[in-house]
Amino acid sequence: MILMSCVKPIHKKRIGIIPLGSVDLTYVKIVQDSLSSVYGLNVEILKTMDLPRWAFINEKSPRYRADSLLKYLNKSSPDYDHVIGVTTSDISFTKYKDKDKKYIKEPKWKYRDFGIFGLGMRPGRASVISSYRLMKGVPAEQGIRRIALIAVHEAGHNLGLPHCPDTQCLMTDAMESIRTIDQCSGTLCNSCRDKLRW
Template identity: 40%
Template sequence: MHGQITLILCLIILYTSCSYRKHKSQSKYVTIIPYGNISQEITDSLTVAIKRQYGYKTILMSADTLPSAFINKEKGIRYSASNTIDYLKGLKHDTVSFVVGITDADIYITKKDKYSNIKQPANKYKVWGIFGLAYKPGVSCIVSIRRLIHTNRGIMLSRIKKITLHEIGHNHGLHHCQNKTCLMTDAVETISTIDNANEALCNDCMQQISSAF
């Protein structure tokens, strides 16, 4: 009887250990999938930024194209960000924690009011171009560089890093932050807000992630 109890305890410890190692393994990796013409300079800078802020290693996939079914042509060619993050979620491998899509295409959402109607004026907000979108919490996000272009390469790369880290923050469950220098600040429909933010989470947001993970 004593031998059976010992065996059961050993199996429980082994199972717990394996589950823990699986969780730890998943927590170490983020998959980056480029869509369109995304330079190595951009993906390299994201690899460094993600490691520095969240501690994740990255797995860079080959460049691909977004599904044409996600295109809306009312304001030129824009891809549905909502459909895209759902699509990316389906591409996530069990061994990674998050999937980040980075694209040179324009992406959009339909902005809604508190009654779930299209925000007015509808012709402005039905196909509303955005910088990025993520599940909150969730495992996937999409970032578009289309609205982040700047003649100064350093400023452009900083914007891309901030938006990407911001969306990964939402994946962790973080809400928009009232601290205007925190990278989780709300862009409030303008790029200047992003330019004024740091490339790092504030202490309060960092504590939220630390307590949750």
């Protein structure tokens, strides 16, 4: 309780959305609306930043490393408690078997550079989401719902929420499939809401 009293209450936090490279403003506004409606926070759209060349990788296909993008975003916009980067480029990271990140999950060819929807550390200051895999082969409306939900999910990790055992809750582990997110209720369960309300 003593520790918690030092932390800024959630309703006083400021979140900044940073478009990375050329991003359709529609996506950025959706992220803004969904974050402010679910978390009741002040969410602002910040200046576009270039995708850093040093985060680029072309191992399987052209992608940007999500872990590198988090480092890049972490250094930006110090006035904001959290920043969320939005990109249309494909993003990836390495999945490890262990917490110390010594051993890559098997099969290594798959997980060394694994394409993802979004990434946010728990807790953390920065998160990043990509529309690349979310809009593919689905009606625009469905893709847009996915962008909104992934943004709320990754920001939820930054705000301290772990994965939720309730598969209807949007903090459920996507388990490498966007269908998990398509099938969830689109809102946080009561238990996750309680965790945020300290």
